Amino acid sequence: MIHVTIDGMQMEVQEGTTILQAARGAGINIPTLCDLEGINDVGSCRVCVVEVEGREKLPTACNTPVEEGMVVQTMSERAVDARKMALNLLLSNHHRGCFSCPSNGACELQDLCYQYGVEESSFAGARKQIETPPVEGHPFLSYHPELCIHCERCVSTCAKATGREAITFRKTGMFGIINAPFGEDYKDTLCESCGNCAQNCPTGAITEKRKKKYRSWEVSRVLTTCPHCAVGCQMYLLVKDGKIVDVEAADGPSNHKLLCVKGRSASFDFVDSPRRIRTPLVKNKETGEFEEATWDEALDLVAEKFTDIRDSLGGDALAGFACSRSTNEDIYMLQKMVRTAFQSNNTDNCARV
Amino acid sequence: MTNTIQDITQDANLILLIGSNPEEAHPVFGMQIRQAVQRGAHLLVADPRDIDLSQKADIHLKLKPGTNVAFVNGMMHIIIEEGLQNQEFIDERTENYEELKKLTASYTAERTAEICGIDPQQLREAARLYATAGNSAILYCLGVTEHTSGTEGVMSLANLAMLCGMIGRPGTGVNPIRGQNNVQGACDMGADPDKFPGYQKITDPKVFEKFEKAWGTKLNPNPGTKATQCFHKMMTGDIKGLFIFGEDPVRTDPDTNHVIHALQSLDFFVIDELFMTETAKYADVILPGRSYAEKEGTFTNTERRVQRVRKAVEIEGNTMADTDIFTEIMNRMGYPQPKLTPAQIMDEIASVTPSFAGISHERLDSEEVDGRGLQWPCTGKDHPGTRIMHVGKFARGKGLFQPAEYRASCELPDDEYPLVMMTGRILYHYNACAMTDKTEGINEIAPEAFIELNTADAEKYGIADGEMIGISSRRSEISARARVSDKTRPGETWMPFHYLKAGANWLTSAALDSISATPEYKVCAIKVRKLSPEETEAAEASARATLA
Ligand code: SF4
Ligand code: SF4
Numbered sequence: 014m015i016h017v018t019i020d021g022m023q024m025e026v027q028e029g030t031t032i033l034q035a036a037r038g039a040g041i042n043i044p045t046l047c048d049l050e051g052i053n054d055v056g057s058c059r060v061c062v063v064e065v066e067g068r069e070k071l072p073t074a075c076n077t078p079v080e081e082g083m084v085v086q087t088m089s090e091r092a093v094d095a096r097k098m099a100l101n102l103l104l105s106n107h108h109r110g111c112f113s114c115p116s117n118g119a120c121e122l123q124d125l126c127y128q129y130g131v132e133e134s135s136f137a138g139a140r141k142q143i144e145t146p147p148v149e150g151h152p153f154l155s156y157h158p159e160l161c162i163h164c165e166r167c168v169s170t171c172a173k174a175t176g177r178e179a180i181t182f183r184k185t186g187m188f189g190i191i192n193a194p195f196g197e198d199y200k201d202t203l204c205e206s207c208g209n210c211a212q213n214c215p216t217g218a219i220t221e222k223r224k225k226k227y228r229s230w231e232v233s234r235v236l237t238t239c240p241h242c243a244v245g246c247q248m249y250l251l252v253k254d255g256k257i258v259d260v261e262a263a264d265g266p267s268n269h270k271l272l273c274v275k276g277r278s279a280s281f282d283f284v285d286s287p288r289r290i291r292t293p294l295v296k297n298k299e300t301g302e303f304e305e306a307t308w309d310e311a312l313d314l315v316a317e318k319f320t321d322i323r324d325s326l327g328g329d330a331l332a333g334f335a336c337s338r339s340t341n342e343d344i345y346m347l348q349k350m351v352r353t354a355f356q357s358n359n360t361d362n363c364a365r366v
Numbered sequence: 367m368t369n370t371i372q373d374i375t376q377d378a379n380l381i382l383l384i385g386s387n388p389e390e391a392h393p394v395f396g397m398q399i400r401q402a403v404q405r406g407a408h409l410l411v412a413d414p415r416d417i418d419l420s421q422k423a424d425i426h427l428k429l430k431p432g433t434n435v436a437f438v439n440g441m442m443h444i445i446i447e448e449g450l451q452n453q454e455f456i457d458e459r460t461e462n463y464e465e466l467k468k469l470t471a472s473y474t475a476e477r478t479a480e481i482c483g484i485d486p487q488q489l490r491e492a493a494r495l496y497a498t499a500g501n502s503a504i505l506y507c508l509g510v511t512e513h514t515s516g517t518e519g520v521m522s523l524a525n526l527a528m529l530c531g532m533i534g535r536p537g538t539g540v541n542p543i544r545g546q547n548n549v550q551g552a553c554d555m556g557a558d559p560d561k562f563p564g565y566q567k568i569t570d571p572k573v574f575e576k577f578e579k580a581w582g583t584k585l586n587p588n589p590g591t592k593a594t595q596c597f598h599k600m601m602t603g604d605i606k607g608l609f610i611f612g613e614d615p616v617r618t619d620p621d622t623n624h625v626i627h628a629l630q631s632l633d634f635f636v637i638d639e640l641f642m643t644e645t646a647k648y649a650d651v652i653l654p655g656r657s658y659a660e661k662e663g664t665f666t667n668t669e670r671r672v673q674r675v676r677k678a679v680e681i682e683g684n685t686m687a688d689t690d691i692f693t694e695i696m697n698r699m700g701y702p703q704p705k706l707t708p709a710q711i712m713d714e715i716a717s718v719t720p721s722f723a724g725i726s727h728e729r730l731d732s733e734e735v736d737g738r739g740l741q742w743p744c745t746g747k748d749h750p751g752t753r754i755m756h757v758g759k760f761a762r763g764k765g766l767f768q769p770a771e772y773r774a775s776c777e778l779p780d781d782e783y784p785l786v787m788m789t790g791r792i793l794y795h796y797n798a799c800a801m802t803d804k805t806e807g808i809n810e811i812a813p814e815a816f817i818e819l820n821t822a823d824a825e826k827y828g829i830a831d832g833e834m835i836g837i838s839s840r841r842s843e844i845s846a847r848a849r850v851s852d853k854t855r856p857g858e859t860w861m862p863f864h865y866l867k868a869g870a871n872w873l874t875s876a877a878l879d880s881i882s883a884t885p886e887y888k889v890c891a892i893k894v895r896k897l898s899p900e901e902t903e904a905a906e907a908s909a910r911a912t913l914a
Contacts, residue, residue, distance in 0.1 A: 152807030176400025205793060206811060207393065235678040236737070238665045240658040241802075243544035244371065244394045245667025247737065250659060250678040257659060257679055266738045267371045267667060273393030274794060275802060283804035284659045284679065288641055291683025294652040303652065308686060308694075311651050315609075316698030318634040318650075322607040323699070328586045332596050332605050335557035336612030337549040340663025340675055342711040343688045344548070344555040345563060347611050350692040353583050354699040358559050358568060358590030359605065362552035362613075 019085040032063060032074035032085055043087050044096065044125055046103075046215055047164030048075040052173050055165050059099040060125060064089040071095050097129050105136035107216065108159040116217030119229035122162060123216075148195045153206055153221055153278050156193035161218035163189050167210035174271060179203035180210060193219060206274040212262055221278070227253045236263055239276040240338060244268065246276050257281035319355060328356025335362045368539035368755040369503060370669045370741075371395055377537030380408040380499035382492075384523070385434060386507030387417045390793040392543050392668075399505075408499055410492050412437060414788060415818075415860055416853040425492050428855060430483040431788050436772035438522035440478025441493040442529055443470040450497035455531030459760065462767040466525055469769035481772060483855070497530045501537030508545060508790075518770035528765045534756040544668040551666035554722075554742070555715070559590030564719035580718050583701060594619070597628035606633040611688065612655065616644040618863070621841055638691055655688040656681075662708040664730065666742075670752070672722075673739035674730050724749040779857065783839060783891035785823065786858045795864040802864075814909045815846045818860040819894070824850040827894060834905040836895045837861075845897060845905040859892065 014025045019036050026035045031054075036043050047058040056073035063074045066084035071092060074085075086092060103122065111117050126132065148156040163182075168191065171180045179202055181192045194202035211219045234249040247265025250257045260280060262272040283289075293311035294303040306314075322330050333351035335344045344362070351360040367374075374381065375398040389396035396419070403409050403422050411423040412434070420426035429437055445451050446467060456463050479486035496502050504523050524540050532538040544550045556563035566573040568589055578585050591599055597619070599605040608629075619625045629635060629648040637649040646652055658665075663675045686694075689711060696703040706714070709727035716722050724744040729735055741751040756765075779786050794812035795802045802808050817837055819829065829835055831850040836843055837859075846861065854860050897905060 152810045173401070173404065174397065176397050176404065200811070205393065206807075207397075235676050236674070237658070237676045237678065238547070238667075238673045240547050240665075240675075242392050243547055243549060243668035244392050245547065245665060245669070245671060245673055245739075246394050247673065252678050255679055263737070265673070266671065267669060268394045269398075271394050271397055273397075274808070275393070279794075279802040279805040279808050281659065282806075283640070283802075284657050285681045286641075286804045288804065289681065289683070289685075290639060290642060290646075290652060290654040291681070291685055292654060293684070294654075296650050306651075308684070311653060312691075312694045312698055315636050315651055315653075316695055319607050319609070319636075319695070320699050322633065326606060329588060329590075330605055331607045331609075332591070332593075333609035334593050334596075334611065334613055334615075335552055335555075337546045337552035337557075338658075339548065339612055339688065340658070340661065340708065341548065341551040341555050341666060341672070341715065342663045342708040343611070343661075343692075344552050344557050345711060345715050346689045346692040347609075348556045348558075348563070349581065349703075350696050350701075351609070352562075352577075352585055353581050353703075354696040354701040355609075356586045358586055358588060359596060360557050360590060361559055361593035361596070362549070362557035 015079050015081050015083075017079045017081075017083045017085065020087055026079055028078075030079050032065075032072070032077050032079055032083075033061060035079050036074065036085070036087060041087060043074045044128070045075055046121055046125065046162070047166060049166050049169065049213060052213075053164070053166045053169035055169070058103060058162065058164050060096055060103075062092055062095045062099065063087045064092045093129070097131055100126050100129055100131040101134050102136060103162045104131060105134035107134075107162055114160065114217040115220050115224035116160075116214075117228065120217060121215035145190070148193050149222075150197035151195035151199040151204070151206065153223070153274075154193075154195045154204075154208060154211060154219065155222055156191070156195050156219050157217065158191070160216050161191055162216055163191065164215060165191075166213045166215065167191070167193070167219050170210045170213045174213075175205070175207055175209050177203050177205060177207075179205070195219075206278065207272060208274070208277045209262070209271055212270070212272075221259065223259055227251070227258045232258060234261070238265075239272070240280055241275045246272050248272060248276055248280075250281060257284055323356055329359065331355040331357045332359035332361075333357070335360065337362045367541035367543070367669050368533065369536065369541055370671075370753055371398060373536035373754065374503045374505065374539070374541060375399060375402040375407075376405075378402065378407055378501050378503040379537065380410065380495060380502040382410045382412070382496055382502060382504045383419065383423075384412040384437075384504065384506045385519075386505055386543055387413070387415075387419075387790065388505070388507070388543060389418050391507065391545070391791045393793060395543060408495055410495065412492075414854065414858060424495065425488050427482070427484050427488060427492060430481070430855070431786055431858060432774065433482040433772065434519040435522050435770055436473065436478055436481040437484075437489075438519070438526050439470045439473040439769075439772060440475060440482070440489055441496065442466065442522075442526055443473040443478070444475055444490050444493035445497045445526075445529060446470065448494065448497075450494065451529050452531030456529065459531075460528050460765040460767060462769075466529070466767040466769045469771065473772075496526070496532075501535060502530065502532045503538050503541060504532070505541050505543060507543045518773070521768040521770050524765075525767050525769060528767060533765070534754065534758060536754065539754070539756075542668070547667070548665040550668055550670060551664070551672075554666055554719075559592055562718070563715060564721045566719070577718065597625055600628040600631045603631065607635070608632050609636045609638070610645065610649075611638045612640070614643040614645045616648070623841060638688060653691050654683070654685045655691060656685050660685075661687060662727070664708075664712065664725075664727070667739075670741045671739040672725055672730065672742065672744075674727070720745055723747075724751070779891045783893045784857070785892050785894065787817075787837075787839070787890050787892040788854075788858065788860045789863045790860060792862045792864065795862070815862060815864075816849045817846045817894075818849050818851060818854050820854050820856045820858065821850055821852055822856040823859075823894075824848065828896060829894070834897055834902045834909075836897050836901070837892055838895075839890055839892045845901070845908075847909070848894075859894070 046060045054076040056076045061074040062071040064086040168180050168182045172178045179194045194204040232251040232253045239246040246268035247263040249261045251259040262270045264270045293306045295306040335347045348360045409423040411420040412427040414431045475486040527533045527540045636651045638653045638655045639646045659678045666672045693703045721743040724746045744751040
């Protein structure tokens with residue numbers, strides 16, 4: 014065990030613990046931007062710098078392991094000044110069109126600048142000379158280099174969490190270039206459209222395009238389970254004015270804040286699709302066409318026909334199949350209906366299909 | 367699954383992936399398998415096709431389709447031959463080992479390799495790695511079950527795990543990855559011809575009596591007929607009335623023509639659906655139900671984890687909650703069923719299902735559970751749920767080895783239909799696409815069906831990559847675009863089954879697994895041909911129209 018003092022609090026932590034982990038464990042908040050636990054610890058943004066007694070340089074808390082006897086100040090004047098300077102530098106390469114940015118109000122850079130009173134950058138922003146145009150050929154995802162702070166969260170997310178390595182970071186001279194696979198040729202890349210990189214982007218640089226249709230403070234979030242496959246990822250449905258507008262990954266036991274393209278992008282458009290059937294339909298035997306009916310008409314007809322068959326031929330002449338996409342409660346009631354009212358055990362589900 | 371996704375991907379030293387392509391069918395599980403490989407876990411892939419994970423595998427055993435049972439028997443033969451079995455586990459926790467030894471004796475590495483079309487040396491290495499890695503987990507999916515010998519395939523995998531004592535610990539087990547979001551739940555909830563909820567057999571008089579009492583009515587004691595066999599009974603007139611809740615067998619069941627004839631033979635057919643599916647078109651009455659986003663409830667994932675589904679929206683129109691639809695019908699047919707909320711229904715489930723006794727919405731929403739769901743068996747209010755099955759003891763006491771012989775698939779290629787076709791899923795769609803194809807971007811990314819053809823076969827038939835071709839089996843003909851590569855072996859093809867036009871199930875065989883009645887989707891015999899210019903044009907136009 015190692016002994017450290019952070020902001021006057023003495024603590025004992027495991028060897029190999031970072032200053033950031035030790036501080037968080039004690040409830041001390043050090044701001045971070047590029048850090049993503051277990052995924053990204055490149056220490057590029059320098060927002061988490063702290064002062065360590067006896068050290069000239071201010072280390073980044075996210076990737077500096079604690080040492081025996083270390084005394085750390087997280088909010089010393091030097092640390093706070095350095096943090097402001099880091100934000101100032103990040104902002105110099107970041108277009109500040111916050112009003113038109115889909116991440117407005119949900120931007121970690123914006124939040125930190127607000128917190129530290131950094132409104133303008135005093136630097137020219139060297140990267141602007143080599144700036145490349147936005148990458149927007151993908152149906153769901155886009156990348157705006159002018160909003161990118163090169164924290165590499167997306168690169169690490171894709172490489173280490175998604176395990177895909179579809180986004181690359183390459184150095185050209187003093188500049189780095191993020192190569193986002195969302196161009197017209199997206200089908201020829203390794204990208205799986207999962208959007209995990211977008212969810213982890215601290216600014217609006219990589220976003221799901223639909224994010225433009227709502228502001229983060231306008232939506233309510235409903236925690237639910239993905240309706241597609243049996244991994245059972247936990248996710249939030251984002252609801253604005255009674256309509257689902259987007260999905261965010263939640264930290265579920267089987268998905269750990271990850272989703273795939275089906276959960277993130279194909280789990281809500283169908284809900285209120287114009288193709289939904291919204292009223293009972295009964296087929297006209299003569300024309301073969303479906304005609305709208307009231308619930309009473311439809312349900313009475315169903316009950317009458319099934320009762321006839323049951324009473325004349327016995328329950329074994331009836332069958333009822335459940336859907337393995339619907340809820341346990343639905344399925345339980347369906348099989349109960351078949352066994353009690355139909356008097357039949359001809360009930361099954363599409364597990365074999 | 368016997369284990370959890372987390373312990374398999376974090377604690378296993380080796381993952382044996384057989385007949386499963388999780389990167390496309392269970393993507394977030396696939397992502398975590400990639401993480402496991404990055405952390406240094408060994409990976410063995412046994413699959414007839416090159417999947418992305420096979421490139422990351424220590425060994426890819428590119429099995430001939432339908433030879434899983436032989437493959438697993440061969441692994442066991444080698445393990446026993448080299449003395450790598452876990453004798454202590456076998457002695458203490460299993461029975462019938464001698465039979466297994468006898469049966470696997472003939473599956474020498476050479477003979478097995480011959481049957482499976484693989485290299486005997488690779489098979490030996492795979493067997494050694496599995497037996498000696500420390501914690502080895504088996505993951506399998508429909509590539510094992512969707513064969514006429516599917517049940518034997520599953521039993522063989524259980525034999526292998528027991529032989530090496532790879533069960534009842536984190537990072538081990540025999541883990542079927544269930545397909546759809548709530549297949550596990552559908553089976554658990556008693557949508558099954560001979561089992562009540564919680565796998566309680568209707569032929570057990572005590573159980574039967576319990577349900578008659580709980581539901582306050584006389585029940586029919588005759589075990590029912592499995593769905594896949596019901597279609598046959600519809601044609602013979604033994605089944606006259608059918609209620610389908612949200613399934614689309616015209617699209618998802620094999621041999622589409624057969625299914626349509628069956629539905630047309632019915633006197634009365636009712637469907638509870640969200641969309642005008644191909645199946646719904648044959649219904650006499652369509653009752654508009656509600657989607658997962660419009661209701662409270664639970665799904666059970668492949669880890670047996672019961673998790674909450676919550677209502678987010680209401681849509682305009684005259685739809686009805688599905689449980690209310692069933693309740694209405696029950697009452698109108700003379701069974702008095704009070705209207706219950708989903709939470710009350712779960713309480714009723716808990717009251718009749720021992721393995722769910724401790725599960726309620728209230729508990730799932732509590733701080734105690736903290737959004738992690740509850741894994742059944744969960745036998746009481748203070749039972750924490752069961753993360754890993756068979757720890758220390760099997761559910762039935764001793765683990766029983768059930769040795770099984772390899773049998774060839776029902777429909778093998780011949781002179782007339784010389785190619786094998788396998789079917790499967792792709793990343794961007796789900797089953798019949800009823801949900802996924804309502805998202806424009808998805809259709810843009812994955813707009814149309816295709817068939818994967820081996821380079822040698824393509825050369826033989828003069829077919830170019832990207833060309834529209836005709837594909838036929840004994841049952842039907844469709845057209846789809848050829849993707850020429852070496853992903854499948856010569857003589858083998860692969861097709862996704864999601865699409866309406868060029869639906870692979872027009873071709874597949876209705877042969878069923880002899881025990882579970884699962885259709886043999888994975889193997890059917892086909893032939894391919896070049897299309898005339900007119901036919902090509904028509905096929906292209908039809909592919910374009912698929913999205914309209
Ligand atoms: S969408 Fe997914 S696969 Fe594509 S770049 Fe982002 S993380 Fe990688
Ligand atoms: S997000 Fe993807 S992996 Fe997760 S449950 Fe949904 S479909 Fe399955």
